[in-house]
Amino acid sequence: xxxxxxxxxxxxxxxxxxxxxxxxxxxxxxxxxxxxxxxxxxxxxxxxxxxxxxxxxxxxxxxxxxxxxxxxxxxxxxxxxxxxxxxxxxxxxxxxxxxxxxxxxxxxxxxxxxxxxxxxxxxxxxxxxxxxxxxxxxxxxxxxxxxxxxxxxxxxxxxxxxxxxxxxxxxxxxxxxxxxxxxxxxxxxxxxxxxxxxxxxxxxxxxxxxxxxx
Amino acid sequence: xxxxxxxxxxxxxxxxxxxxxxxxxxxxxxxxxxxxxxxxxxxxxxxxxxxxxxxxxxxxxxxxxxxxxxxxxxxxxxxxxxxxxxxxxxxxxxxxxxxxxxxxxxxxxxxxxxxxxxxxxxxxxxxxxxxxxxxxxxxxxxxxxxxxxxxxxxxxxxxxxxxxxxxxxxxxxxxxxxxxxxxxxxxxxxxxxxxxxxxxxxxxxxxxxxxxxxxxxxxxxxxxxxxxxxxxxxxxxxxxxxxxxxxxxxxxxxxxxxxxxxxxxxxxxxxxxxxxxxxxxxxxxxxxxxxxxxxxxxxxxxxxxxxxxxxxxxxxxxxxxxxxxxxxxxxxxxxxxxxxxxx
Numbered sequence: 001x002x003x004x005x006x007x008x009x010x011x012x013x014x015x016x017x018x019x020x021x022x023x024x025x026x027x028x029x030x031x032x033x034x035x036x037x038x039x040x041x042x043x044x045x046x047x048x049x050x051x052x053x054x055x056x057x058x059x060x061x062x063x064x065x066x067x068x069x070x071x072x073x074x075x076x077x078x079x080x081x082x083x084x085x086x087x088x089x090x091x092x093x094x095x096x097x098x099x100x101x102x103x104x105x106x107x108x109x110x111x112x113x114x115x116x117x118x119x120x121x122x123x124x125x126x127x128x129x130x131x132x133x134x135x136x137x138x139x140x141x142x143x144x145x146x147x148x149x150x151x152x153x154x155x156x157x158x159x160x161x162x163x164x165x166x167x168x169x170x171x172x173x174x175x176x177x178x179x180x181x182x183x184x185x186x187x188x189x190x191x192x193x194x195x196x197x198x199x200x201x202x203x204x205x206x207x208x209x210x211x212x213x214x
Numbered sequence: 215x216x217x218x219x220x221x222x223x224x225x226x227x228x229x230x231x232x233x234x235x236x237x238x239x240x241x242x243x244x245x246x247x248x249x250x251x252x253x254x255x256x257x258x259x260x261x262x263x264x265x266x267x268x269x270x271x272x273x274x275x276x277x278x279x280x281x282x283x284x285x286x287x288x289x290x291x292x293x294x295x296x297x298x299x300x301x302x303x304x305x306x307x308x309x310x311x312x313x314x315x316x317x318x319x320x321x322x323x324x325x326x327x328x329x330x331x332x333x334x335x336x337x338x339x340x341x342x343x344x345x346x347x348x349x350x351x352x353x354x355x356x357x358x359x360x361x362x363x364x365x366x367x368x369x370x371x372x373x374x375x376x377x378x379x380x381x382x383x384x385x386x387x388x389x390x391x392x393x394x395x396x397x398x399x400x401x402x403x404x405x406x407x408x409x410x411x412x413x414x415x416x417x418x419x420x421x422x423x424x425x426x427x428x429x430x431x432x433x434x435x436x437x438x439x440x441x442x443x444x445x446x447x448x449x450x451x452x453x454x455x456x457x458x459x460x461x462x463x464x465x466x467x468x469x470x471x472x473x474x475x476x477x478x479x480x481x482x483x484x485x486x487x488x489x490x491x492x493x494x495x496x497x498x499x500x501x502x503x504x505x506x507x508x509x510x511x512x513x514x515x516x517x518x519x520x521x522x523x524x525x526x527x528x529x530x531x532x533x534x535x536x537x538x539x540x541x542x543x544x545x546x547x548x549x550x551x552x553x554x555x556x557x
């Protein structure tokens with residue numbers, strides 16, 4: 001597929017992929033409606049990233065690690081900042097980047113984090129004209145790395161998700177809330193108000209009842 | 215979303231506010247200092263000769279804390295605002311609706327439903343609580359006429375008809391408002407609304423509390439990214455916050471008017487706390503203003519159950535919630551605007 005390239009103006013943040021996979025409505029609220037609310041989880045994540053994004057170079061055993069590296073892909077239409085990119089981690093290939101993303105908590109059942117990391121890898125491939133075979137996710141609660149192989153399936157999912165996010169945000173409409181299960185831990189709940197939107201009878205009924213109340 | 219509903223009111227003349235880390239540092243002319251953490255504030259209101267440093271203005275703007283400057287008598291002068299927040303798609307939709315009479319009428323009907331239903335509840339509550347002290351028959355008549363207004367509101371077509379019903383409802387309500395003023399005798403007689411200037415003490419109190427309410431509602435609209443100047447019920451007029459006035463309608467009677475009534479009826483403010491000028495205009499004295507501000511702040515902390523969301527929240531947060539529900543309606547999430555019906 002020879003996808004058309006996006007212009008720099010059209011680039012979306014890589015984080016939108018994860019928001020989209022969690023809940024398309026959440027993605028639209030953040031990136032279209034421009035609302036944001038912090039809860040404990042987002043605050044912890046922000047602090048963790050502030051440490052990783054300090055832009056320092058750290059070296060260990062011949063590995064150069066760069067924190068807070070800006071990346072982009074015109075093919076996917078994405079831009080973002082990779083937490084840490086290591087060079088020299090792949091034996092015999094000192095120029096091959098190895099992205100590492102820091103996450104609070106523990107590995108998730110879904111591959112949201114892997115998609116985000118893969119998007120960084122695809123950005124690095126496009127910018128440096130190299131192939132990036134693997135990277136790692138570092139989970140704060142476990143304090144260990146989980147290796148992520150960027151195979152064809154993950155690359156396809158990442159590319160497809162990027163296209164969907166572009167379609168959603170290009171459309172400009174905020175979708176209705178999805179399954180209620182995910183709303184529980186969502187920091188945007190007070191701004192999203194899924195229960196109000198799912199309310200039976202709707203606003204018309206609510207107003208009509210109040211007017212009748214003699 | 216804000217959770218504290220604290221507004222810092224600075225009434226000391228000559229006070230200067232500056233940034234001290236994450237705090238607002240208030241320095242008075244006599245050298246006294248006080249600090250207020252920024253994260254606990256959702257607004258700063260400066261009365262009269264009060265200065266604010268540019269760094270503090272910038273910091274507050276970044277944190278969505280509105281700063282307003284009023285004259286010592288509470289007349290609005292100016293406010294500082296950071297970069298326009300929120301969603302351009304939302305504002306464009308708001309402007310399209312405001313240009314479309316039919317769409318505007320749908321929102322206006324909901325807004326007026328809130329106004330009329332709440333005015334009716336205020337009169338009913340007065341009859342229930344003070345049947346022995348007021349002319350219950352007169353209030354009963356007024357209630358019947360408000361019921362009639364509510365019924366006609368459902369059938370009214372177009373903005374002009376809606377405004378007609380509103381005018382009638384407001385007339386009925388203020389015609390019996392005096393019945394609910396139980397103390398103060400002649401000094402607190404009320405014979406109808408007047409504003410520019412207020413010609414009696416009750417009107418002076420009402421106007422001041424409406425100014426405070428307008429400030430809070432306007433901030434709430436700005437926080438959700440709506441343009442407070444472009445209303446659906448209130449037509450555009452330069453310098454007038456039309457949408458803020460729309461959203462205030464449902465809060466006037468049960469929040470602002472009842473606050474004024476309880477200040478007078480509990481004798482927290484007295485006839486001597488005002489200056490009557492030679493022109494007949496009535497001005498509020500400093501002590502009275504302070505009492506009203508304290509009572510206003512206290513009332514905002516009262517917890518109510520939101521009638522649509524069925525969720526407990528302080529009254530001050532209800533402004534933000536209503537602004538959010540309105541934004542969600544404009545974005546097509548909700549099939550109407552659900553006003554806050556006071557029960």
